[in-house]
Amino acid sequence: MKRKLILSLLMLSMAGSSVTAYGVDIDASKQKLNQASEEKKELEEKLNKKEGEVDKLVKEIEEIDSQMRAASDELEKAKSELAKIEAEVVAVKKELEAAETKLEEKQEMFNSRVSVMYKNSSAGYLEVVLGSTDLVDLFNRISMIKDIVGYDAEIIAEVKNQKEIISVKGEELKVKESEAKEATRLAETKRAELESISNSKIAYMETLKNDEVAFRSSIARLEAESAQILDSIKSEESRQAEEARKAAESASKPQPPSAGSSVSTGTGSSNSGSPDIEVAPSQPSSSSGMIRPAASGPVTSEFGPRWGTVHKGIDIGVPTGTPILASTDGVVARSYYSSSYGEVVFINHGGGIVTIYAHNSRRLVSEGQRVSKGQVIAYSGNTGDSTGPHLHFEVVVNGAKVNPRNYINF
Ligand SMILES: [Zn+2]
Known part of the structure; x- marks a missing residue:
């Protein structure tokens, strides 16, 4: 009875002995494996966080991009409005020049007629007056000259009036033009600001993506290491099993x-x-x-x-x-x-x-x-x-x- 008990105790201790002979390696390997798996878990958590940040950033960039598109549209509108006003300004300027030219011509014509009639005694008016055959004819002629001068004066007044209208229109356009220029400048500033925000966000996203790549490669390295450790544990365990089998075989072989x-x-x-x-x-x-x-x-x-x-x-x-x-x-x-x-x-x-x-x-x-x-x-x-x-x-x-x-x- 006592021997049987001792034998069974011995068998237990034998079973344990094969582990202690090589167990240090396996234990150390398993510890390494645990460490690697914990490290991997940490990295995966960090990676998840980075991915979350990237997702958030992508949404922010999309929002800014849509704001930027709106700002660009606004800028385009402001620019075309400005171009239209500038074209109008050019047209009005030409109109004004034409009116000025016409006014000068009319003025010259009027001046020459007046000078003919009043200033130049040797020609024109006197000739016309003196050329009259009788008094009735004389009055007719004077009246005719008055009519002509009056007509000229009317034309001059009209041209002057037109010129005045064009000039007012030109002033109004100039105000409009400076407003359009200001609107364009504001739209440009806004768009540039948005672009700079977008650029900095994109740059930040680049660093996040680089971090992600680094984490991913670290995880891959840990996975490869773990696979290697697992392999070595497996081969060590099968080697130990084989050794135990051989020992048992040699011990019991008839x-x-x-x-x-x-x-x-x-x-x-x-x-x-x-x-x-x-x-x-x-x-x-x-x-x-x-x-x-x-x-x-x-x-x-x-x-x-x-x-x-x-x-x-x-x-x-x-x-x-x-x-x-x-x-x-x-x-x-x-x-x-x-x-x-x-x-x-x-x-x-x-x-x-x-x-x-x-x-x-x-x-x-x-x-x-x-x-x-x-x-x-x-x-x-x-x-x-x-x-x-x-x-x-x-x-x-x-x-x-x-x-x-x-x-x-x-
Ligand atoms: Zn001994």
Whole structure:
């Protein structure tokens, strides 16, 4: 009962041991992954904020653009109004000039007639008057001259009046023209202001979009990093699973060819009950048929609880280079380097029993090689997870690590 409990406890601790051997890497990787995912989340929040700002800005720019279009229309209208007024001004100016010319002509004509009639005594008026045949004719002639002069004066007054009207029209147009010019200037100013606002908003949007691009590329980088970390975790986990599978396989593999009589006699649990009594301390072999894996050297650490965990084997303090012996006949199941066991040899003795020899400086056997009891299989050392030269020796029965003292008298 007690052994069964210990066995199940041991199996639990074994299950845990494969994690602790490589768990640091996976834990660190998972931590990195978490960090990357948190960083990514932060960046995505920032990106969302930027996108929100850009959306708002786009609407503002659209609003300003529509204001700008209205301002442009207004400006166009003001300009065409101004052009029309300017054309009118030109036309009125010409009209005025024409009226002035006409007035000058009429004035000249009138002057010459008057000068003919009043100033120039030798010609014209006197001639006309003196040329009269009688008094009636004389009065007729004077009247005719008066009529002509009167007619001329009328025309002059009319032209003067017209000129006055045109001149007033010209003044009015000049007022209108300056108003139109002012309206154009205002429309231009307004449009320029809107354009400058729009330009600054567009410039700000450019910086926001640049930020967005930077955030997006950071997110992509984090995603690539995370994918890589995930890959490494997956491959490490499958490597560990494979290692655990191999260990279990080598520990439980039956071994028909060796069929050592020493092993078959030692598999019974009844034999392991009291090995200490049956075997003398000086004897190299026990009732199980197994011998001490190192001929000499003290047991420095027993199988069982140690420093809050379970020590799954027995440690024998031996200097580096001490011959390590196969505890009994068997076939080498594994011979390799492990970061925890160091240079390690597994020997399958058949009947579900495997022995493990760890922390060696040198291995002398390879996987599949048949070895006999007492054969030197390695030289001891301090490799792997070890703090000083020693042999770490384990006995595995049907996949469970048990106290080697059940089989060997140390
Ligand atoms: Zn140990």
